[in-house]
Amino acid sequence: MIVDAFYAAPAVLILALAVYTTVVRGTFAASVGFLAYGLLLTITWVQLHAVDVALTEAAIGAGLTSLLLVRASHRLRESEAAIRAETPGLPLKLAAGLVAGIVGGGIALAVLTLPEPAPTLAPQVAANLAATGVGNPITAVLMAFRAMDTMLEAIVVLLALVGVWSLAPDRAWGGRQGPRYNADPDGILAFIARVLPPIGIVVGIYIFWIGADHPGGKFQGATVVAAMWLLAMLAGLTDAPPIRRRWVRALLVAGPLAFVAVGIVGVYAAGTFLGYPPDAAKALILVIEFALMPSLAFTLGLVMAGAPERPEEAA
Amino acid sequence: MSFALDLLTYVAVAAGAFFYLAGTIGLLRFPDTLTRLHALTKADNLGLGLIVLGLLPHAGGVADALKLVAIWLLVMLSSADAGQLIARAARRAMRRGEPPAP
Incomplete structure (x- = not known):
């Protein structure tokens, strides 16, 4: 039970942070959300005993990429209000959500229907x-x-x-x-x-x-x-x-x-x-x-x- | 002896977790940047220090124990510096008369 919570807690937090990063207004907040998301992903890789992947996620995913995003959001600060004013219309939002949903659903389907045991080299x-x-x-x-x-x-x-x-x-x-x-x-x-x-x-x-x-x-x-x-x-x-x-x-x-x-x-x-x-x-x-x-x-x-x-x- | 070491681990790690909890509550509840920083840096230094202390008896050897202590020292160095930098940025913002961050 406690062990389950130990594995489930980061997974739930990762999903929550993914949603936060997507919906939050303001590019800086989204960048910080992405940074925390990367660090939690690192913990999950360690839990899966994939320490090499964890190191890479911490260094490249959470560290380097977040820094690039924070810098980009700093450069965009002047124009952020103007960008936010130009929110896309509902059809565009629906189309974007549909494409993202199909890609995400397809990946989830591929992972969930892997034969047991999964093919491995x-x-x-x-x-x-x-x-x-x-x-x-x-x-x-x-x-x-x-x-x-x-x-x-x-x-x-x-x-x-x-x-x-x-x-x-x-x-x-x-x-x-x-x-x-x-x-x-x-x-x-x-x-x-x-x-x-x-x-x-x-x-x-x-x-x-x-x-x-x-x-x-x-x-x-x-x-x-x-x-x-x-x-x-x-x-x-x-x-x-x-x-x-x-x-x-x-x-x-x-x-x-x-x-x-x-x-x-x-x-x-x-x-x-x-x-x-x-x-x-x-x-x-x-x-x-x-x-x-x-x-x-x-x-x-x-x-x-x-x-x-x-x-x-x-x- | 081993019981005493286990007891040290339980007490120290629990105390460390308590400081993290206190620091998190402070971060969420304190009214402005400076007090929130205060809560956070104390949690980092003391909480992590106690957890490292609790883990030391179970380290695989002297080298591993030294690595744990080195991690604690590096986190203290970086959190103290980050705290200073954020506090300076907050003070500059206050001097410019910007409203304090919510």
């Missing part, structure tokens, strides 16, 4: 885990059995940054992202931005490194490192680099390029794109991970920094 992963040289089956799936998906994910993050950059007005193209923050240099924000990054960078690299054998990995670790960089930017201790710089772009593409390069090596060494020769699997996975981690941290930090809005000279 877990035994195959467990049987072939030793061939990859890593101990965490999630990492083995992400970096070996479904490495193509992970490669495309890394490229998608890069495309997201291209999307952020494309919001730049012409005069700021090639300049620096986000406003120049002028926090009190002796204030509390500058204090925490000095104290926390050394700890956060160690934690981020630890999450990255432990991912080979335990829950963790480069995406979660890179998000933590990126958050530390953003904290230093918000406190005015450092500034986003001008995006026209050659080294900025080189660092951004280095990780995905290394991934593609290892994939092409696989064509010759193992007969298929992203194939690993059995005795070199762990080494090649490490090459990708080490190349991808700095690029990902840099990309995620710049995604969160906001659209370019200052020409470089006005630094």
Whole structure:
């Protein structure tokens, strides 16, 4: 009974927060609702013993995405009243509700009608885990059995940054992202931005490194490192680099390029794109991970920094 | 010895949960931003500290126990700083003569 409540309470709260986030007026309140929703989802993933997913949800879903939403709602604040005045008519609302209902209902139907036991590839992963040289089956799936998906994910993050950059007005193209923050240099924000990054960078690299054998990995670790960089930017201790710089772009593409390069090596060494020769699997996975981690941290930090809005000279 | 440690866990975790409850009631019932912050930060620091204290006897080893203490210290650091930042923003809003947040 108590155990049931332990599992049911977060589920009920998640549904309530999902409704709140959808119906609440005001984009800021909706963003905060989404943040709490993500944190509760994290708890549910932990309850399901899916710690890798929980880490990703906490870092990317609740953390990074909510921050993007809060920033977006801040930018929309001036025009929010005008947007709210233009509420869509009833037919449009009904049509939107119908589409959302069909999609949600379809997903629910698919999950509820899964055969029992649900189809799974877990035994195959467990049987072939030793061939990859890593101990965490999630990492083995992400970096070996479904490495193509992970490669495309890394490229998608890069495309997201291209999307952020494309919001730049012409005069700021090639300049620096986000406003120049002028926090009190002796204030509390500058204090925490000095104290926390050394700890956060160690934690981020630890999450990255432990991912080979335990829950963790480069995406979660890179998000933590990126958050530390953003904290230093918000406190005015450092500034986003001008995006026209050659080294900025080189660092951004280095990780995905290394991934593609290892994939092409696989064509010759193992007969298929992203194939690993059995005795070199762990080494090649490490090459990708080490190349991808700095690029990902840099990309995620710049995604969160906001659209370019200052020409470089006005630094 | 083991009974004494279990008793410590029960008492400390229950006391920690009590502080969280008190902090939540304060957050919902107090009239303005500053008093609500007061309620919330006390719950974070003391409530989490007591829960960590209660869990320490059941940690898997010295390393795990140190991780629990590190989590408590990091949460204290971040909640104290976040509390300061929110309080400053609230004070600036008051000086500008904006109505206090409901």
